[in-house]
Amino acid sequence: MWESIRRWFDPRELRSVGTPPDYRFSLANERTFLAWLRTGLALVAGGLAAAQFLPPLPLAHLREGLAVGLLLLGATVSIRAVDHWARTERAIRLGEELPASRFPAVLALIVALGALVLVAAVLLRGTP
């Protein structure tokens, strides 16, 4: 794990692996990273908004739980984005297959589950 973290910050390491690719592929990889990062930042913004603008929900600390969950999810998406970017860059330079990942599916399920919890909370709030 520390090896891959060191790799994110080591310019020579990535540049010495394999052969330099068409720079347009690197730029496309960079834009994919940025799109993931914006996804992470949107989750962080959602967490901050939940903490600041939601009224207290019927279940104790549900609001705080949702906020912390969204914030941690946003942090995870951001860190995973840079890891995936580095591994993709490496694969491009080595001519290997791009790294496959279950992460997008898992993230979609978590977000859907969170939305269902919120729907339940709103409906519970509606009934006296």
Place this chain on the structure above:
Amino acid sequence: MTGDPGLPAERTRLAWRRTLLTLTVVLLLQLRPAFTGRVVDAALAGVAILVWLVVLAVAWRRATGSPPRRLGRVAMPLTALGAAALALLGVAHVLGRVH
């Protein structure tokens, strides 16, 4: 190189600008509780501003510079870590309010 070499670079610069804009929105949300007068909230906001400034200083060249053909190795991990740091500051803020 075939095709237009300028467009991928331009698209990448614009993607960086969108990302920095999103980061700024997160910062503004982060600053909001600082106006309640609690010292802890002001301190968290101060740290958030510092994180934002560091990311901006590094990533701005990527967002505006000449065609970014060389990989910006520091800008990418640093921006991701900055986003994660803002998230953890938010967690600290929420946990600081739970009684």
